[in-house]
Amino acid sequence: MSLPPKPPLPAGKRIKRSDQVVAGIKRWIVDTEQQAGDRLPQEAALIEQLGVSRGTVREALAALQVQGLVSVSTGPNGGATLTPPSYERCLDAVSSYLYFQPVDIRTLYALRRAVEPELAANVATRLSEADLVELEALIGLSHPAHGGSADWNARREADLLFHDRLADACDSPMLALFCRLLNDIIRRVIIVRHAQDGFDRFDEDVLHSHTGLMDAFRARDAARARELMREHMACAEALALEAEARMDRAGLLTGAEPGD
Known part of the structure; x- marks a missing residue:
């Protein structure tokens, strides 16, 4: 050698x-x-x-x-x-890079609108029954009327976990990586100012969008899943801006989620 x-x-x-x-x-x-x-x-x-x-x-x-x-x-x-480099190392490297870049909420959601619909289409024919059961449980945890926490941030975490699980099922490593990175960067930096002030529309949108996606997944309808996810991402961005979401850039370097 x-x-x-x-x-x-x-x-x-x-x-x-x-x-x-x-x-x-x-x-x-x-x-x-x-x-x-x-x-x-x-x-x-x-x-x-x-x-x-x-x-x-x-x-x-x-x-x-x-x-x-x-x-x-x-x-x-x-x-x-x-050893293969870990996902966590990749996340930290990308986060550190973005700390010094002019990234804002619109930029993050523009990327989500580009990749999340393709993720939904990719996994529509791949999700197992166990995957679907787990996704259904996460839908419940993302809405207070269906077993979700009274704390909005906990419900948002259930929403992001739903998208994480889709990335886990994806057979395209690069697409899955981009989606996971976006989810974790959102965790680290986005604060929603009026999240706890009766902001029910976000909960209703998540429930409606995720339920529709589940119907498409169970039907193995990739085209429908793509379209529903595109609508979901557009609505999520609009609601975040309406609720005066902002970025706490410190989380990009510290790795801490807002409020930690």
Whole structure:
């Protein structure tokens, strides 16, 4: 098991040697079709094969660990093992990036209007009976007249969980990822000013929209599910703006939900 020798520095660029090692290891992972759970060569082998110092190798492995690509253990049988980066790491990276960008509520809902209808269409023929039962339970938890909490934020969480479960059932990893990211960013940043002031229209819309979606899901009607979700997203945005929703950008960096 060998890695390519340390790559030459590109002309006109000053790149840290450890960054070159990171790039070389990534190229080796791709070229040799390594999988999650496979081990990188031991530290001594990396030093010899790459022709770099121990400190450079350790710095490179630390960088890969920060990126979530490897886990590093110590001891006689220690070393670096390939690991798929976690969703949580992706969420934190995207949230940190967005903290410095001009993102607002309209932007978030414009994205939801683009991806959520496709998510609904994707899962319409894939949801199992167990999935449908869980979704029905979440519909109840999102409305106070059907067993939902008196606390509006708890009902909103049930609404978002409904959409999370659709993402879980999606067979498109990228579509599912975008939808989950949007749901969690909404959790982290959106505060609805008048949520507790008898704002019943949101509850009624969620109940109506989700019930209609369930009918489409049970009928395996992807086109109908897409259209209903498009209407649901448009209404959800309008109601959020009517209730004077605002963004608490601090949640993008702290990871805390508004009010925590």
